[in-house]
Amino acid sequence: MTAPVATTYRKRLRAPKFALALPSIIWYLLFFAVPIAFIVVYSFAAKDGSKLIPVDYSNLSGANYSNVFDETFFKVFKSTLRISTIATIGCLVIGLPVAYFAAFKVPEKWKAIILALVVVPSFTSFLIRTVAWRIPLAPNGFFSKWLVDMGWIGTQGIQILETPLAVQVAIIYNYLGFMILPLFVALDRIDIRMREASKDLGAGRVATFFGVTLPLAGPGIIAGVLLTFIPMCGDYVTATVLGGAKGNMIGSMIASQFSGAQNWPLGSAMAILMIGAVLLSMVVGAAIVWLIAWVFKHPTPISTRIKHSFHERSVSRTREGKTTLFKFDVLPIALTLWTVLVLVFLFIPILLVVFHSFNGGSSFTIWSGNAGVKWWDELFDGSVAWAVMIRFAVLFVVSVILRNVLMRTTKISRRLLNWSGPAAFLLAFVVNGMSTDWYESVFDFASIGDAIRNSFIAAFGATILAVILGGFAGIALARRPGIWTKVFMATVFLILVTPEIMDAIALATWFPRVADFPVIGYPFKNGWGPFNGGMNKLWVGQSLYASAVVTLIVRARLAGLDESLEEAAADLGATPARAFRQITLPLISSALIAGGLLSFTLCLDNAVISTLISEAGSTTFPVALLGATRSTIKPFWGVGAVILFCVTLGALWFVTVVLRRSGSSSSEIAATIAGS
Amino acid sequence: MTQELRILAPDSFRDKLNRRAFIKAGTATAGMAVVLMACGGSDSDSPDTTAAAGDGSKEASGDWSRVINQSSGTLAMYTWGDYDDPALVGALAESSLGVKMKVDYFGSNEDLITKLSAGGGSSSGFDIVVPTGPYIVQMMQKGLIQKFDKTLIPNMVNVDPAFLSQAWDKDNEYSVCKNWGTTGFFYDTTKIKKELNTWQDFLDACMGEASGQCSVIDAAPNYAGPYFWANGIDWNTEDKASLDAAEKFLVEELAQHVKAFDSYPSTKLAEGAYTLAMAWNGDARQAYFRIKDAGGTPENWRWVLGAPDTELFMDTFCIAAGSPNAEAAHAWINWILIPENSITDLEYHGYHTGMKEMEQLITELAPDLVKGDMIFFKSEEVETMHTQILNTSIDRLVDILNKAKAKAGA
Structure with a gap:
């Protein structure tokens, strides 16, 4: 019995270190490296509009690169970097207090609630949330009119739409969640004793924060900055929807070179330079941070003086605080207020999306319906009066049942539940006043139901792929390091920084080439089972970024655990397969769930890649919506987004329940869902 | 057949014509459809086609499920955003033709071309595409669209000749006017x-x-x-x-x-x-x-x-090369060229659909149309x-x- 085990074990050892990462390596080679290599070649070629792929290779030159350094183009480039940098700093400044508050100032239960509230908005379609900002910011909108009536702004109304400011605000909004989550996870992991020790040693609040908390939160800050800054640079949806002519960003310029101008070579050159610029600015940013840290670490007279003054001031303040009679602590109140404000900010567009999905008009952003008045007319209209009453009755009954169920099952206070009556009445009032026509007819509109279904199939398939590929690659990276690790990590990093539009073009031109290959090309050409070729392409396209994310999460998780458990299992005679199943897999399961959830939401919202590679039968919701944003967005898109939102929320709830059954604490669940 | 292009503001002609005049025009159109069918030498392989065309402007429905069943799957259309009456690409098409439709949107002709080219010219999966006239030449050259089987689109006779035989497609072998605008x-x-x-x-x-x-x-x-x-x-x-x-x-x-x-x-x-x-x-x-x-x-x-x-500008219906449901695509295009459907579409998007006898059609089918002066233009304006x-x-x-x-x- 022992002999065969030993031989297989020895064989395993002889396999190359990167064996587990092999699926990922092949995947990235086939669907990232080679297609991108074509883009690099395009960037040296010339445009030839007469060909199917409008590129002329006969005369390779660097002309496109010199064209990029055109004066006007360069200005857009700079403004993109400026918007992204300000937005990243903005996210950090706005998000840090929230993460700090959630990590240190609230009880366990509230931690989970706050985090859930931060995460939930990102489960609504990114596009529809961006569009929703047009509602309160419109110069003729209700908010603008109110401000004018109050005399706070001029009669021309709010003049923010179609300016860089609108893009700036919306970008901060869109990426804030991606900053808060890693910050929270990093802060939450800080051993509370460190902070206590700092205070015991006489350091005040400020000195503790800058001397202990912030340095310990370093990895979270870096992760947050990377997760926001990189996608911001390539984002073009926000600028297209809100920016107008003045709020142009480089992403939309690259996209228009590919589709509008059909100048793929120039677009390729722009995209490559953009990656360069992103990498460069990150290096510069890292250098600045390192410099600051160095100045503070090395006891030069200035920094010592700064440190000293920090310390002195906070120490003196704590002493003063102890001596004053009224110990009125402003900080928790300020933090609570700030967190509430940020959460309101995060939820404004969501509430508007829900509200406007009841719009009676023909355009999503323009409200035309008089809520709360319609039912009154209907009540006195013999033909529909019964319908109105029945609707009221049904809502009443449902609310009573819900209240009783909630009372039995949860510990929500009675006082809170007593509000359910008035709330139900209000709901009935509103529902009866608003147009629910779009809800009744949403599936009549060409393909919206299909789009929602396709979104789920695509995101689900891509997530499975990402979890398998990323899981194995992550294990290999953490457990079998070698020279290959560096190359592989560089590839993963490159996948994360490549602007989506470039991946999209690379894949869109790559699939037709692959389609003629035997075996590999088959699924993309003919599909298999109930899934057509377009769906297979979507899985591949969406899995790239997602698998890179899963890889990083799994690697981070395993890197934090030493290998002794696996070694012990092996010593006790377990085969590698058994050790993997019984030791490694349970260890990384939370990382896999986290990565899977994160990939699922990313894939569900993927618009740019999906738009270019999807086929007629595989249009997803964001693809359809992106197409619709070019003209008029009808209210039924809001309805679609709400349905999608509810289903996603249901899935999330399910995962939370599973995790709770398995005995995780709420903060662990939050960390899992946050992805680290 | 050769009728002068008379495009006037609808208010000015609404009272000139009565129902009888309209029905006369309708039967004339129907008669021509029959003649064309005979000339085209089409055997009665597709009786539904003749039926729909024969009834001309009066009969808006027909049963196309047979065609669809042959081609299996749904009809996929790639068009400009918010450019078709939802019923005509949804419920009405399904009930009248037995065709379930999917509609995707593009933002520019170049987007359309990029998408079809990326599919290698033949595997995009789209059936009906809606390019603007001048782009048809390029799309023909790249092999992105296919020739019509004109015997399946007898209702092309309902289109005003002024909007047929355009510079980009002299014989309407690849395209037919969806609508035009300015x-x-x-x-x-x-x-x-x-x-x-x-x-x-x-x-x-x-x-x-x-x-x-x-x-x-x-x-x-x-x-x-x-x-x-x-x-x-x-x-x-x-x-x-x-x-x-x-x-x-x-x-x-x-x-x-x-x-x-x-x-x-x-x-x-x-x-x-x-x-x-x-x-x-x-x-x-x-x-x-x-x-x-x-x-x-x-x-x-x-x-x-x-x-x-x-x-x-004139946007046109074309059939994509490699269309999985080419026959159904022909059927739908033929169906949308029935005046009733065409006017329904016109009321939705507000562009002239290039139908013959537009004045009568509007008087009869859409008397409540408002802001007609933004749809129909005087000949000196045209x-x-x-x-x-x-x-x-x-x-x-x-x-x-x-x-x-x-x-x-x-």
Whole structure:
């Protein structure tokens, strides 16, 4: 019995270190490296509009690169970097207090609630949330009119739409969640004793924060900055929807070179330079941070003086605080207020999306319906009066049942539940006043139901792929390091920084080439089972970024655990397969769930890649919506987004329940869902 | 068969014609359909086709499920956003033809071409695509669209000959008119006091009192159009000096005053984003309704057809190469060319669908149509409209638009 085990074990050892990462390596080679290599070649070629792929290779030159350094183009480039940098700093400044508050100032239960509230908005379609900002910011909108009536702004109304400011605000909004989550996870992991020790040693609040908390939160800050800054640079949806002519960003310029101008070579050159610029600015940013840290670490007279003054001031303040009679602590109140404000900010567009999905008009952003008045007319209209009453009755009954169920099952206070009556009445009032026509007819509109279904199939398939590929690659990276690790990590990093539009073009031109290959090309050409070729392409396209994310999460998780458990299992005679199943897999399961959830939401919202590679039968919701944003967005898109939102929320709830059954604490669940 | 192009404001002809005149015209059309079928030598392989065509404008339904069952799957259409009555690509198509449809949207002809090319020319999965006329030549050359089987589209006789046999497709072998439209501008008379009547007025206002509050259409030839039209230069000029001058004006002078490059400004006009917008007539017409929806006063806004010259664009139905349901696609195109359906579509998007006897059709089928003067134009107005020609200048125009965008954003 022992002999065969030993031989297989020895064989395993002889396999190359990167064996587990092999699926990922092949995947990235086939669907990232080679297609991108074509883009690099395009960037040296010339445009030839007469060909199917409008590129002329006969005369390779660097002309496109010199064209990029055109004066006007360069200005857009700079403004993109400026918007992204300000937005990243903005996210950090706005998000840090929230993460700090959630990590240190609230009880366990509230931690989970706050985090859930931060995460939930990102489960609504990114596009529809961006569009929703047009509602309160419109110069003729209700908010603008109110401000004018109050005399706070001029009669021309709010003049923010179609300016860089609108893009700036919306970008901060869109990426804030991606900053808060890693910050929270990093802060939450800080051993509370460190902070206590700092205070015991006489350091005040400020000195503790800058001397202990912030340095310990370093990895979270870096992760947050990377997760926001990189996608911001390539984002073009926000600028297209809100920016107008003045709020142009480089992403939309690259996209228009590919589709509008059909100048793929120039677009390729722009995209490559953009990656360069992103990498460069990150290096510069890292250098600045390192410099600051160095100045503070090395006891030069200035920094010592700064440190000293920090310390002195906070120490003196704590002493003063102890001596004053009224110990009125402003900080928790300020933090609570700030967190509430940020959460309101995060939820404004969501509430508007829900509200406007009841719009009676023909355009999503323009409200035309008089809520709360319609039912009154209907009540006195013999033909529909019964319908109105029945609707009221049904809502009443449902609310009573819900209240009783909630009372039995949860510990929500009675006082809170007593509000359910008035709330139900209000709901009935509103529902009866608003147009629910779009809800009744949403599936009549060409393909919206299909789009929602396709979104789920695509995101689900891509997530499975990402979890398998990323899981194995992550294990290999953490457990079998070698020279290959560096190359592989560089590839993963490159996948994360490549602007989506470039991946999209690379894949869109790559699939037709692959389609003629035997075996590999088959699924993309003919599909298999109930899934057509377009769906297979979507899985591949969406899995790239997602698998890179899963890889990083799994690697981070395993890197934090030493290998002794696996070694012990092996010593006790377990085969590698058994050790993997019984030791490694349970260890990384939370990382896999986290990565899977994160990939699922990313894939569900993927618009740019999906738009270019999807086929007629595989249009997803964001693809359809992106197409619709070019003209008029009808209210039924809001309805679609709400349905999608509810289903996603249901899935999330399910995962939370599973995790709770398995005995995780709420903060662990939050960390899992946050992805680290 | 050769009827003169008579396009008048609907109010002026509504009372001239009665139902009988209309029915006469209808039977005449039906008769011609039969003749054409005979000439085409089509055997009665598709009785449904003849039935639908034979009844001409009266019979809007037919049973196409047989065709669909043969081709298996749903009919996929790739078109411009918000460009078809939802019923005609949804419930009505399903009940009348047995066709379940899927609709996807693109934002420009180049987007359409990129998408079809990316599919290798034949595996995009789309059946019906809706390019603008001049782009058809390029799409034919690249093999992105396929020839019609005209025996399956007998209702093509319902299309006014004035809108058939266009320069890009002389025999309508690949395309048939979906609808046509033109370009003008739309402005808030409470904000811009001066009366604007020509493209020169538009440009002056955009650089003057509406600076930073005006939008232009986000398409290369359309952005350059007003300059050429205002200065009496041929819109399709390939003359380098003219293009250089255009670039100088459009990039250096106009761009900085533009608030947005926006091809569909109607919703944003209602939001109050612009006081002056260059727009296609159908979208400008929508703006009236949207402004009303938003609680504004549409009476304060004025639509002006571009002068002295302006655009005539014609969007067409084509069948994509490698269409999985080509036969069903033919059936649907034939069905949409039934006057009832065509007018339903017209009422939705507000563009002239190029049907014969348009006046009677409107009187009979859509007597409540409002703002008809933004759909139908006098013949002397139509004479000032010119279609785009895709020639060597297009790359330059695209370049100008991109530079203008960069300049506007800087």
